[in-house]
Amino acid sequence: MIYVTRKVHFNASHRLHNPKKSDEWNRTTFGKCNNPNWHGHNYTLEVTVAGNPNPETGYVIDLSDLKSIIEEKILDQCDHKNLNLEVPFLQGVIPSTENLCEVFFNELEEAVNKAAYGDSSLYSVKLYETERNFAEYCPFRK
Amino acid sequence: MIYVTRKVHFNASHRLHNPKKSDEWNRTTFGKCNNPNWHGHNYTLEVTVAGNPNPETGYVIDLSDLKSIIEEKILDQCDHKNLNLEVPFLQGVIPSTENLCEVFFNELEEAVNKAAYGDSSLYSVKLYETERNFAEYCPFRK
């Protein structure tokens, strides 16, 4: 089994806020991440596809294709955007690093699996909110 | 001459916008950086002090003191904040990387020069907006 990864970057603003809870609960729970005037990050996103390489190309997936899919599905929606207000597939989602990983995985899965060779498929999505804080959604690893 | 540097990080939201100009001018000039819903960055800030070390300590400046000054003067004002709306010393400033460097230098200079040994003094402020885009304000280098 081979795991092939493409890493990309984007910048966005966000705040952590649960609209079903009081402002005080949100302030206490999320601290400075709840700032109503927003803060932001340079996000680093790693998308990993697992499978066997095509013997004609040596590719599990053409990384140019993977790059294009990530651009269309994620970067065009999120780069230089407000993640709470402007991204259709994030409506109703608290934009924690954990939740972003899972939602990005679901956005990418169909197109990635179609572009990957044979029965290779999307394996994990890893997102760095900062160099020190990051999350990975990897539903198939035990 | 010895140059000693402390590197720190902070996260903030901002937009590039000149309120004296039309919305169209701003959109054309700043592109996606003008997004009215804000975007954001993980900023990396490097503050450099130049001078001769104190023979009793080997320090041009105690980097714990420099760290405390940067925290008080810059990080407490800017971290997890909206640079356009919430930072008193940035009112009226277009928060480009270039302008942030110069304003941060001016905010830091008095306290840094007081804490540095002998006639050592603040030499430069370098700010990374992303890993690929950065600016430095260094008024004394030829």
Place this chain on the structure above:
Amino acid sequence: MIYVTRKVHFNASHRLHNPKKSDEWNRTTFGKCNNPNWHGHNYTLEVTVAGNPNPETGYVIDLSDLKSIIEEKILDQCDHKNLNLEVPFLQGVIPSTENLCEVFFNELEEAVNKAAYGDSSLYSVKLYETERNFAEYCPFRK
């Protein structure tokens, strides 16, 4: 399953030495890492918690809580310390990167599992002795 990670740094001195063996065995086995006058490292530690996020917060674990636990359990004991002489939970342990990972995992597990949401739990501890040499203790991965 989501994996969320906090990365931290600390500096320490150590030497590799097995007191049950002769000095010559130690010199031959550990080479310059056996220097009786110690050497040291800037260690980078990554602590990963695995589970499902709390739907109210989007957090598998609040990374501020994880940071506090790592500070109390590991950094306050090890930062700027001699790992052979000064850390109670390392008494009798040869401080190889492998052994440090396993001991740190055991020190962290109870508090991390208590702070994590639901049945989320400590998943792995990864320690970089240098940028080029690192180890991970991950008892549950197959």
Place this chain on the structure above:
Amino acid sequence: MIYVTRKVHFNASHRLHNPKKSDEWNRTTFGKCNNPNWHGHNYTLEVTVAGNPNPETGYVIDLSDLKSIIEEKILDQCDHKNLNLEVPFLQGVIPSTENLCEVFFNELEEAVNKAAYGDSSLYSVKLYETERNFAEYCPFRK
């Protein structure tokens, strides 16, 4: 289970080209990576060994031994070389990152397993072609 890793670097030239296919197929499939005048990379290679540490040393494998094995088996063959023309064990292999990982794993396995403690063994080979594109061969992970 502990995973211990050694990271190394090498520089090489290569091109992606399948000699069983037409020049046009190769140009269309591999784009600029098919340049007949070659291009090149600073490759970063991470070799991971998994197992239990030797209680006498705290080592799963002595990283000096692992370093020597990687130098003999991989770096002496590939560093500052043309991967298509000059590496015996790559004859007939399209040097995609995926294929390089798998071939390197097979080159390393016997010597690594012999040098590792007890039943510890080679676990994965990860190769960065660039900072943004990388692959891992890890045949035992589920």
Place this chain on the structure above:
Amino acid sequence: MIYVTRKVHFNASHRLHNPKKSDEWNRTTFGKCNNPNWHGHNYTLEVTVAGNPNPETGYVIDLSDLKSIIEEKILDQCDHKNLNLEVPFLQGVIPSTENLCEVFFNELEEAVNKAAYGDSSLYSVKLYETERNFAEYCPFRK
């Protein structure tokens, strides 16, 4: 004075070879960098412009413009190319890191100075051949 920098990456093959000298001189002088089958690198290029920011934009130079100039003048010529054989402005140049910096500076200067605000101008070109070996051409610094 403010210094603003854009960092980019490209991959290329090359060899160090002085055609006016014998093969033996070249082998002795350049060692494995003289390999007639080429080797290659992931080059990192930093281009710095110095001056005062435009008060209407806060920009010394619009980094999108700088990015476009670097792409046209350097990346389109050098990325995935053989620096000895395929780059017109490198004909007759030994492609050492030092020489590449100086030639790149000369290729960039006119377009950069035209795009920069007021009398801001190209200040330096820094090129990393590897993470450990790099050169900077900076003709105006004392």
Place this chain on the structure above:
Amino acid sequence: MIYVTRKVHFNASHRLHNPKKSDEWNRTTFGKCNNPNWHGHNYTLEVTVAGNPNPETGYVIDLSDLKSIIEEKILDQCDHKNLNLEVPFLQGVIPSTENLCEVFFNELEEAVNKAAYGDSSLYSVKLYETERNFAEYCPFRK
């Protein structure tokens, strides 16, 4: 003028302590860096040579020569050593980052200037104690 740099790494233990002062003064002044049981670092050292390249090679200095000089003059003395106790040229020096830079510069200067082409010469020594704290000794820059 071209500046060419070689970056290297070494690991060492040290403590900040001025033997002419009381233990209390040392504890107050240097805090945890004064720990009598030592702490340590992965130091990163960058050595820069400035001048004009040799037209026959394109080199300001052969970086293999520079590497050998740094190994002989600095790494063989300091790597895996105690900087306070074991390095002859550091006797009587408080091993602050600032002082180490200056002493390393003086240790390197004669051999570097002899190996560099023409009137090229050692320009600066930059030392990272951690990723966030570093110093540079550069006696000729204005």
